[in-house]
Amino acid sequence: MPATAPAPPRHRDHAAGPLLRVESLHVRFGSQEVLRDISIDLEPGQTLVVLGESGCGKTVLLKSMIGLILPTAGDVLFDGKSLASLNDRALAHLRTRYGFVFQGAALFDSMTILDNIAFPLREHTRLPDAEIRSAVESLVAEVGLPRSVLVKKPVQLSGGMRKRAGLARALALDPQLVLYDEPTTGLDPIMTDVINELILTVRQRPAVTSVVVTHDMNTARKVADRVIMLYPLFRLQAGEPQIVFDGTVADLDRSRDPRIRQFVEGRAGDRLMELREEQARAAAEDAAADGGDDA
């Protein structure tokens, strides 16, 4: 962390408890249930990797952790404070203790990289321009970007560079909790490992807790202290828990659960057949409905 950066509130109100607590979280969009009864306690300093196939609700869980998606039922507590109970101003203040790395980096197109990374500093501190600039320069150096990118716009950068600029922006306020949404998706194998190394470097910062949402087993093996695996709700029976695994990577590799083995080994199994059957069933239903209309 640059020495010139501001000192956000580092003390924790509930030093003994978990940094983040997800309490029987339910999320539903319209008639579609995405998350059901998810409970997670995240200890300070831990790096949690959330695994799962596409569409299982990983990103929704991550966005619920920072209050970008409001739960249908249940609650998220950061440092003992319920996100749902906070007003806009208090929630905005609490979010300065988070860093969020978006899947597509989500840099502001209209701004240069310098302005992008400086944004949280300008928003929440009263540092003079020179200090902000030097803070941004050290952040850029930390994520391994050349200083020349500072004057460029996000569209002029490659995918890997954008991801790293997004990480630099997330780290600007010296967050206690860093959330990564699919940090390695769409990158080449070398850049993927660079990002993994960066996640490990960020962990070295004092008191940083991380949550990494990914479907990349290499990332999980490299960075995780703890792994959680989510399963899509439509593949589960009514009473089955959505978290099908919670433990270390070693436990994950030893697991005999066929659902976990299929994911870890990356096997299609009978998925293709299943998808085709589903498609055929939907087509048949449509045809029957059209026939009914004509009658």
Add this chain to the structure above:
Amino acid sequence: MATAPSIPTTPRTGGVTGWLADQVANLGGFAMSWVAGVGDVTVFAFQTLLWLVSRRQRRDVLIPNFYRIGVMSLPVVALTGLFIGMVLAVQSYAQFKALGLQTRLGSVINLSLVRELGPVLAATMLAGRVGSAMAAELGTMRVTEQIDALESMGANPIYYLVVPRFLGCLVLIPSLTVMADFMGVLGGYFYSHVLLGIDYHHYWANSREYVDAFDFLLGIFKSLFFGAAIALVSCHHGFHCQPGAEGVGRAATNAFVHSFVLILILDLFLGIWLNNVHDFFRPEGPRRLL
């Protein structure tokens, strides 16, 4: 981030009864989503006004928005005004000439311009040029998670993205209306005097007699509502954009269509209301044109 309430769908039952039930369900669904949509825009407008008064805007955010909304719209608004002024002269000339009242053209053209066409055309051009661009820009920001990024950094997207655009439209639409009025008056005069040979003195004397400050201010006053409506509707469409290029395209189109419809509806009701105001202050009624 709030999610829209879902409309429950009834299963198809087939036959005439089923068809009827479907139609009723569709109608109900449409009504519910319409009410939900209007409620959503109202809450959005309320939040925008709250942020407008609760925190000062930054100059470096405001100026580029003002430039894009106001300065860049001037040429197109001026051109539209000029042509509409000339078209009015073309269309009314024959009728007035038949009555031998060509010199009254000035009053008709200028009155229509400052009361109706100036404000409505300036607003329409603004909705087309700026409204759909705002919806597309904010829609892209929504789709690429830039709006989520703002929120995740503890910044309010309405304060950062909507209020500057709202202020730009609200503050600058009167100037654009003045520009449309001015160019329309100029265009009408040019066509009437230079091409139709109507006497210069009588043309202006009639205009002065029938168009007063109230007519002009009425147009400007209406334009404020149009500007606010364009900004709110367009930004709302951008904020609630569906994913993908199609979603962004639809947000841009809907922003224009809905703004335009709202401009016309507002125009009608403001027109009725302002006529009542006029009658209150001048119980003798409007001066007769002919």
